[in-house]
Amino acid sequence: MPIITLEGPRITDLDRRRRLIRELTDAAVKAYGLPQEKIIVILHENSREQVGVGGELLADKD
Amino acid sequence: MPIITLEGPRITDLDRRRRLIRELTDAAVKAYGLPQEKIIVILHENSREQVGVGGELLADKD
Amino acid sequence: MPIITLEGPRITDLDRRRRLIRELTDAAVKAYGLPQEKIIVILHENSREQVGVGGELLADKD
């Protein structure tokens, strides 16, 4: 049942997305000693208008 | 204040969505003994490119 | 993979907890048409010092 939720920017390349899911899953498999099919990954994608760092919208940085 | 957040695929049928919210709310009302208007439900909808199970994108599973 | 996360107060009675999990699961099974074993429920329990409603700590209310 371990569930990995990632809040980050959008990843457009589908292969990059596949590899990310595989590597996050592998890390959890090793840590918990659970079979791979128990691990769930959810990618929450956020635009630069939805995130603030240091009090400033990402969209306003550089 | 109990808050139920559901991460799942998109539900297109509005009545199905209404019934889901009603049933999740009822379950919480019974468990907490709180009035119904205290219960909040949020449906987070995820595409098959945003979810991985067993290290594989849902979009890649048949 | 649907995942139901519930933020609420602590439920001490184990049977109440069991019934809550069963009913939340049933609601999701009906809404998504997925087999029951795909549904995960997580109960996050919060003390009255961890929650504010209307700008006030729950611990400070009545």
Place this chain on the structure above:
Amino acid sequence: MPIITLEGPRITDLDRRRRLIRELTDAAVKAYGLPQEKIIVILHENSREQVGVGGELLADKD
């Protein structure tokens, strides 16, 4: 590292969004005594078809 996640309706006005992020950040800076650049804010925006209060879809209210 404190992370503030806000689940709410969409805020269309960009300045309102900027001010919200600044004020949430300031509140966390004071509470934790950490430098401002450590604070992250994520705004999750939900439509009225995604939220239920009191067992009813927001979209069905008033």
Place this chain on the structure above:
Amino acid sequence: MPIITLEGPRITDLDRRRRLIRELTDAAVKAYGLPQEKIIVILHENSREQVGVGGELLADKD
């Protein structure tokens, strides 16, 4: 219904906690133009063994 969830270290001082909840609530009231009693704040407290920044456990820093 806006819900503010804060993931941060533990705040032991109860007054600091009260002020944080009040200020987060005020920021949301202004941004959404909703009455104060609609705003919910949840403080999730995490130990230094539960958080990693830059690949390193907080407990291992300084």
Place this chain on the structure above:
Amino acid sequence: MPIITLEGPRITDLDRRRRLIRELTDAAVKAYGLPQEKIIVILHENSREQVGVGGELLADKD
């Protein structure tokens, strides 16, 4: 700012925890092309009385 939140059982061994955080961080660094110090990992630990799979408490599964 990418934030990885993991909901899972408790990991008692500190080295296992360190390695998990390092590997999750590495996966995010590769996927986003961001410097390592931008990546935050939060481990939420749940007891077997807090999680249900398939409508059943983990604590009730042998």
